Amino acid sequence: MKKSIIKSILFLTIASLLGACGESFLEEEPKGFLGESNLQNEEGINAALVGAYALLDGMNIDGANTWSANPQNWIFGSVPSDDAYKGSEQTDFAEMTQLEIYQWSAGNSIMNDKWVSSYEGVVRANSTIRLLGGADLPDAVRDNLEGQTRFLRAYYHFELYKVWGNVPYFTEADEDFVKSNEGVDPLGDAIADMTAAVNLLPATQDDAGRATKDAARAMLGKFYMYKYGESGSAADASSAKDNLDPVVASRSLTPCFKDMFHTSTENNPAMIFSVQSSINDGGNSRNANWLNQLAFPAGSSFGCCGFHQPSQDLVNAYKVDANGLPMFDNYNDSELDPSTDAVDPRIDLTIGRDNVPYWDWDIHDASWIRDRAFSGPYSPKKFTHYKADPVSTGGWNNNAYNGINFSIIRLADAMLLLAEAEVILGNLSAAEDLVNAIRERAGNCAQGPFVDGGGATVITDDINDPGIEWANYDVQPYPAGTFASNGSEFAMNAVRWERRLELALEGHRFFDLRRWGIAAEVLNKYTEYAAKTRSYYADAATYEARHRWYPIPTIQINANTRNGEQILKQNTGW
Structure with missing residues (x-):
């Protein structure tokens, strides 16, 4: 499958066909109309399937800047956590700040984009x-096409479940x-779809970016770990292990952490399933x-925009003790002091810090942040x-566009999910081996010195x-x-x-x-x-039971009515 994705035009034709009225006087097809029978071939x-894949990048049919539909989920999954601030300036996207400090409301204007984009993916899959x-x-062709489609349908519903929980x-x-x-039970339904996908999909695909049996197994393992979070049943952890084991056993981590986040090394075996991205393909950078x-x-040379800034808490989390191990209990006792504190090298492959080279762009400094008093001194770096x-020639923000794929699930994610399952099932030695494999890879490379005019950006031979x-x-x-010597609680904390x-x-x-x-x-x-350090956090609401799920967008509650009755019910507490 080409990385340039078939977007609106093709699928508008299909959607208009499949949603056509049933009255006989409307059934006569005009000349040039693409009838259903014309599409019922491989x-x-x-x-149509490529149209369903197209929604993986979150760009909906109207081509609007639907920021919260980003598959990276930084608005819903990162900013409201201890990993990141909304960033930029206080007046920019105040709706994101409201999510960050748990002042949630069903009327928040940015929440609906994720809902619409995900369900559009469901519509296209169906x-x-x-x-x-x-x-x-032929049976093999049918199975492959159906397996890919059910994979996508399960994934789009899972994205909705993660945010809102109670979704049709x-x-x-x-x-x-x-x-x-x-x-x-959307998670149960997604598990059924993904189970079918595992049974239908081939081990390999001719085109990069298509779902495979391993991709479905890995996602199914993730689904079961989410189900364990609901049920607490060891049977769900066991099901997760059954699906993750063969995926992890058949693949190897790339030599360097950075290999996950560069176009020259993407689609490697450790990237189990990814959103395919590209530039300069005629799509005005929409792909x-x-x-x-x-x-x-x-x-620097980016110009815009300064959101999703790493938190001080995340920066401090990369500190290590005298044995090169995490500091679970006291990492936040003081802010990271670069002159004295030893750090995991992944910090500078993930986060932009002052006086540290930012790949081959320049040395990160204070001028790179729009409002330090509001959002702190750090920049996101992993996906830059x-x-x-190559420079993008389309769009309004050229230096911020790139063709780096985003992984829906990668090997390290699958390994750590498996490690969780192993701890739950009492296999502490197996969990330790999985975590150690990732930590050993982390020591293989680091941000290297900046050379004016170009030069080394990542050192792969000696992090010292x-x-x-x-x-x-x-x-x-x-x-x-x-x-084993410290017990399950320690092991789970380490995972x-x-x-x-x-x-x-x-x-x-x-x-x-x-x-x-x-x-x-x-x-x-x-x-x-x-x-x-961030004064606006004084207005943060207490995280309560109702924050288990985001409020369903008001516009969707109002749209889903019958005879004046609201059929789509709001989540508890909103």
Whole structure:
């Protein structure tokens, strides 16, 4: 599948066809009209399927800047956690600040974009399955197309579930689209769809970016770990392990952490399933990671925009003790002092810090931040391309567009989910091995010295290179037997900490805290800490039981009525 995605025109044709009125006088097809029978073949169904894939990047059919539909989920999954501030300036997107400090409301104007984009993906998946129902195809072709489509349908519903929980699950059989969300089990329905996808999909695909059996297994394992968060049943952790084990066993981590976040090394085996991005493909940069452009530094050559700024809490989390291990209990006792504190090298492959090279762009400094008093001194870095990379020729913010793929699930994510399952099931040694493999990879590379006019950006041979003057890098594996000797509580804490360090700013943190059942404990402590340096955190609401799910957008509540009765019910507390 080409990285340039088939967007609105193709799917508008299909959508108009599938939603056509049933009256006989409207059934006569005008000349040039693409009828359903024309699409019920492999080529037509595949075109519809590509339309379903197109929504992975969050760009909806109208082409608007639907920021909260970004698959990175930094607005819903990172900013409301202890990993990041909304950033930029206080007056920019105050609606995001409201999410950040738990002043949530159903009328928040940015929340609806995620809902609309995700359900548009569901609509396209269901339209593809309906076309499949009337097509005469070889079994292997049919299974592959259906497997990919059910994978996507499960994924889009899972994205809705993570945010709102109580959402209706739509299939190709639904004719009434005003559907109740009471007594629903969207996660269970997604598990059923993804299970079917595992059984239908091939091990490999000819085109990069298409779902495979391993991608479905990995996602199914993730679904079961979320289900464990609801049920607390070891059976769900066991099901997660059953699906994650073969994926993890058949793949290897890339040599360097940075390999996950550059176009030259993307689509490697450790990127299990990714949103495919590209530039200069005739799409005016709409096929680039358009919805992530806000999360670029405001200074240097970028110009815009300075959102999604890493928190001081996240920066402090990268401190290590004298043994190169995390400081779970006292990492926040003081702010990171670069002159004295040793740090995990992933800090400077994830976060832009003053006096540290920012890839090959320049040395990060105070001018890169729009309002330090409001949002702190740090910039996001993980998904920023190199200055030497090709420049986008389309769009209004060229230097912020790039073709870096975003992983829906990557190997380290799957390994840490498996490590969680192993701890739950009492296999502490297996969990320790998984965490240590990730920590050992973390020690393989680091941000290198900046060379004016170009030069080394990542050092892959010695993280203690004498040219690194801004940090003392150190990261070590846990000594053999550490998990077993310290028990399950310690082991789970170590796994969770590793998820934070490895997956920082990828939109996982808030959802992880909620499924672990520790969101109130962690986030209320965090807001108290953040208020010491970020004055607007004095207005943070207490994280309460009602924050388990975001409020369903008012516009959707009002739209889903029948005979004056609201069929779509608001989540508890909103």
